[in-house]
Amino acid sequence: MSDLRAGLKQSAANRAAMLSKFGFIPMSILKLSRGTFHKRLFHYSGDVGISNVRNNRIKVDRVKGKRREDAASGRVGVGNQGVAGLSIMPAELVEFFIKYYSRPGDIYLDPFMGQGVQMQVSKAMGLHYYGYDLSTEFFTYIASVKEKIDDGTTTIRITHGDSRTPDEIPDGIGDFSFHSPPYWDVEFYGEEGGQLGYQASYPEFLAGMEQVARAWLPKFKPGAWHIVNVNDIRKAGKFYSYHADTINLFTRAGWELHDTWIIEGLVGGLPKAFGVDFNLKRIAPKVHEYALVFRKP
Numbered sequence: 001m002s003d004l005r006a007g008l009k010q011s012a013a014n015r016a017a018m019l020s021k022f023g024f025i026p027m028s029i030l031k032l033s034r035g036t037f038h039k040r041l042f043h044y045s046g047d048v049g050i051s052n053v054r055n056n057r058i059k060v061d062r063v064k065g066k067r068r069e070d071a072a073s074g075r076v077g078v079g080n081q082g083v084a085g086l087s088i089m090p091a092e093l094v095e096f097f098i099k100y101y102s103r104p105g106d107i108y109l110d111p112f113m114g115q116g117v118q119m120q121v122s123k124a125m126g127l128h129y130y131g132y133d134l135s136t137e138f139f140t141y142i143a144s145v146k147e148k149i150d151d152g153t154t155t156i157r158i159t160h161g162d163s164r165t166p167d168e169i170p171d172g173i174g175d176f177s178f179h180s181p182p183y184w185d186v187e188f189y190g191e192e193g194g195q196l197g198y199q200a201s202y203p204e205f206l207a208g209m210e211q212v213a214r215a216w217l218p219k220f221k222p223g224a225w226h227i228v229n230v231n232d233i234r235k236a237g238k239f240y241s242y243h244a245d246t247i248n249l250f251t252r253a254g255w256e257l258h259d260t261w262i263i264e265g266l267v268g269g270l271p272k273a274f275g276v277d278f279n280l281k282r283i284a285p286k287v288h289e290y291a292l293v294f295r296k297p
Contacts, residue, residue, distance in 0.1 A: 021099060029262045030096070030291070037121075038091035042145045044115040044138075087187060089114060089180055090266050093229065094121040097178040097291065101225040102127060106175035107155075111163040111216050116142040118179060119156065120149060127176070128155040132163045135190040162194040164211040166219060174220035178291075180229040181209060181246070206245055213253035217296060226255060226294040229263070231286070243290040250294050261291035 018025055094117060102108070104126030110118050113133040119142060122129040133139050139160040150156045159168045182189060184197040184205045191198060196208035220226065228250070233240040247257055264287060271278055271285030278285040 022096070026096075026100065028260075029264055029288075031265045032090065032092050032096060032263065033265050034090050035092055037095060037124075038117075041091055041117060041120045042148065043088065043117075044141055087180075087183075089117040089229075091117055091121050093263065093266060094118050094178055095125065097227050098122070098125050098127065098176070101178075101227065101293075102176040107173050109169065109174035109177045109216065109219055110179050111166065111177070111212055112179045112181055113142055113158065114138065114180065116145050119158070120145065123149050123154060123156060126154060130155075130157045130159075130169050130173075132159045132161055132166055132169075134160070134162050134192050134194050136160070136192065137190060164194070164208065164215055166215055169219050171218045172221055174216075174224050176225050177216075177220075178227040178229065181212075183231075183233060183242070184235075184240075186233055186235060202240060206249055209246070210249040210253055213250045213255060217254050220296045222296055224296045225258075226250075226296065228292045228294070229289060230292060231289040234283070243292065247292060250292070254297070255294040256297055257292065258295045259293040261293070263289045263291055 015025070098108075098121065102125075106127050108118070108122045108127045108129045110122075110129065110131035113119060113131040115138060119129050119131055131142075133142065139158070142158055146156055146158060157168070159166075161168070182196050182205075184202060185200070186197075189195055189198075196212075197205045200208070216226075228246055230243050230246050232242050251257055266289070271287055275285040
């Protein structure tokens with residue numbers, strides 16, 4: 001009986017600690033929303049460059065063009081129309097996974113910096129950050145944000161380069177990664193020759209992604225966590241199970257699949273608005289994404 005009481009007491013303490021840390025008890029279907037944390041960050045703002053909630057602006061030259069919606073997949077992209085893709089990582093999503101799998105002082109490695117949200121959240125939560133991105137436009141933006149937030153209390157090292165050859169990052173230093181990979185050519189990130197999806201077939205794109213997964217494996221410590229936030233793709237009426245393909249290419253590259261989260265509440269604006277139309281076409285309106293949790297053996 002004393003063991004039971006002790007177990008119940010410990011269970012209650014653990015629950016209280018988890019509620020204090022996250023504000024809820026995490027379950028496999030993770031329901032999050034954008035909040036004040038996201039609003040506090042600097043954000044890319046399309047044609048004018050970048051801004052934050054105080055309306056500071058940094059000019060970034062970009063090519064004009066027309067955006068389009070891939071409504072069936074829930075992804076927002078531009079195909080090959082010449083405008084950088086504008087889907088934005090929610091800060092609250094990065095925050096959750098840092099809290100769950102990492103701690104202050106850890107080293108965060110990021111093969112796809114995108115629009116710099118991961119870098120900013122990493123800094124705010126006391127992690128050291130090393131990131132790569134090939135997009136000249138996005139890297140210019142990220143570098144300008146780094147100048148504003150880098151006070152020297154943590155390491156921030158960013159590299160403008162191809163994630164298939166992360167030579168600027170030492171081997172064996174990484175504790176954690178959370179990122180969203182490129183979405184083939186559904187989103188446009190630039191015309192740089194090394195862009196994985198630019199003018200590439202889907203199999204060619206996946207082969208490049210496997211090169212990235214393989215190249216970054218040595219950069220992490222044994223047991224390190226690598227979480228990939230990904231969704232599936234529907235293009236020209238064809239469905240591509242990108243999350244399943246990502247699992248396959250990461251495991252072939254040497255990573256071990258540890259777990260899967262379903263993320264609800266941060267995507268799905270068009271499927272929610274046009275849910276009836278999708279259903280009439282026998283297409284499930286997609287209102288979720290995946291977080292695939294890998295570990296280095």
